Amino acid sequence: MKDGFIKVAAGTPKIRVADCRHNAEQIFTLMRQADAEGVRVLCLPELCITGYTCGDLFLQDTLLQGAEEALTTILHATRNLDLLAAVGVPVRCNNKLYNCAAVIHKGMILGLVPKLHIPSYGEFYESRWFTSGADLSETDFSIPFAGQESVDFSPAQVFRCAALPELVIGVEICEDLWVSEPPSARLAAEGATLILNLSASDEVVGKADYRRSLVAGQSGRLVCGYLYADAGEGESSTDLVFAGHCLIAENGTILAERRFACGLTVSEIDVHRLSYERRRMSTFPPKSLGVYPNYFDMALTDTVLTRRLSPTPFVPEEAAGRAERCSEILYIAALGLKKRMEHTGARTAVVGLSGGLDSTLAILITAVTMGMLGRPASDILAVTMPCFGTTDRTRDNAVELAERLGATLKRIDIGQAVKQHFKDIGQSMENQDVTFENAQARERTQVLMDVANQTGGLVIGTGDLSELALGWATYNGDHMSMYGVNASIPKTLVRHLVSYVAGDKAEEDKRLSVVLEDILDTPVSPELLPAIEGRIAQKTEDLVGPYELHDFFLYYAIRWGFPPRKVLRLAEYALGRRYDRETILKWEKNFYRRFFAQQFKRSCLPDGPKVGSVTLSPRGDWRMPSDAVAALWLSEVEGLA
Secondary structure, X not given: OHHHEEEEEEEEOOOOOOOHHHHHHHHHHHHHHHHHOOOOEEEOXXXXXXXXXXXXXXXXXXHHHHHHHHHHHHHHHOOOOOOEEEEEEEEEEOOEEEEEEEEXXXXXXXXXXXXXXXXXXXXXXXXXXXXXXXXXXXXOOXXXXXXXXXXXXXXXXXXXXXXXXXXXXXXXXXXXXXXXXXXXXXXXXXXXXXXXXXXXXXXXXXXXXXXXXXXXXXXXXXXXXXXXXXXXXXEOXXXXXXXXXXXXXXXXXXXXXXXXXXXXXXXXXXXXXXXXXXXXXXXXXXXXXXOEEEEEOOOOOOOOOOOOOOOOOOOOOOHHHHHHHHHHHHHHHHHXXXXXXXXXXXXXXXXXXOOOHHHHHHHHHHHHHHXXXXXXXXXXXXXXXXXXXXXXXXXXXXXXXXXXXXXXXXXXXXXXXXXXXXXXXXXXXXXXXXXXXHHHHHHHHHHHHHHHHHHOEEEEEOOOHHXXXXXXXXOOOOOOXXXXXXXXXXXXXXXXXXXXXXXXXXXXXXHHHHHHHXXXXXOOOOOOOOOEOOEOOOOHHHHHOOHHHHHHHHHHHHHOOOOHHHHHHHHHXXXXXXXXXXXXXXXXXXXXXXXXXXXXXXXXXXXXXXXXXXXXXXXXXXXXXXXXXXXXXXHHHHHHO
């Protein structure tokens, strides 16, 4: 439960229809198994104490009394378990019968939640036996049940954890999800971050896909975790078959799924993540709809993570998904540049082409844009500006790339201009300090701006999202352009975008594919220090750290607002086989230090298209004062060492 992770499960016990004693044993055995696996919230199927398919036996006192006694047995058998469970049970009240979820914890019933929408169509005829709990929504009502003198009985209740305030549980039952206005929407508006659905949904061809989309979609709309527990083996097969289709979803993503089997489906829900997203979304305001809370407490323990966590959160791991993502990003970025070219009436697109990854991606996007505009690739001015650190490899790759794309190549050696500038300001060539480096970057930018003025063009920015996060750019140098097409694309994704184009062009233009592959193999470098024996002397990742780590930090620290402690935990979980804790901590500290110190560069960024969920534009997703202090974040990082 620490760091907001709650181990949860959807369970399907193997039952016997109407055999409440047997079913009770199956249920508490499954609860004990869940507890042994560290589960803290368990959802079980609809009417699992009796079986959903009891038919007219639901009208028999013997069955109803047996169900109540079975729940008493379950409470006694699990009184020492620090586990909240929702168990399906029929409940009599005022000569009516209700299909209910009994929410239990440590041998006590916290509340009884009746089903609201009673289906009586197709294969369902629940209204023959059950009454909707809708009339109980506005009442604070309690009844004696299963040995307790007073149990809250209403659909309008949520269950709040005292030790973890972000864990708020709401309950709906089967059909409640399938209607136009599910009660979970009301519960979420009242603060529920985890919805439990006790279900008995029979299996027919195609229904599983629809059920899966409902669960995933509802968790996304409500920004919540969603546990769906389905009835399975043991239900009557007289006319129906139940497959035990259990699902766990979080904010639109299916985390775990099981079908055609009994037992537990286990994963972890991150309620801190959900709470952050709700705070961020202005369209998710709190509402007071008459729902009242029931409180319970749990020990705040560590949760062993089992859920899949990608080491590259910006890059899909599946090849097909990655290709689709790359194609879409190239198109979105090109659309943004297309609009800007049309609006400004630019006659040319000016790209500073270094032979590195970022400028390669920028010219590839620009080439797509020219195709959209129906203009020749020769309207792209690819400007190479060799200086002290330029190697033959990067220069030749830049020239070859421009030629293969059909761009107009312009070579401007800036070495003499930079030396003259050094002479003017009294900078020694032997003093290879920050002035030595930045003067070259600013000279490059000046050249590009002036070439754009000469040709009526637009300077296309090449800096990527990772560099913006770290401030790895020269202020008023490569930091500046007229439109930054890479501004919301992190370095790890830049690499895959270039690789995607290389693969896509392999048959059409083998030589283009070969040059792109060589660019991918070239170390990332600004090439601002003199080459050593013709080789790149300055490798970016040696100086600022691995982009793989920094992009991971960026995603979880900025997109989700996680504190350094949690970011470290996730980094160790996802990347621990590649980096030890000491290395991760070293670069995490560097990330926070640089991120805060370099905000002033991000505060005056040129325009650029947003292509993903994270951007640092001061006009878009990220608004931060340039004078903000990193002390709290760095203090937490230091405390983790």
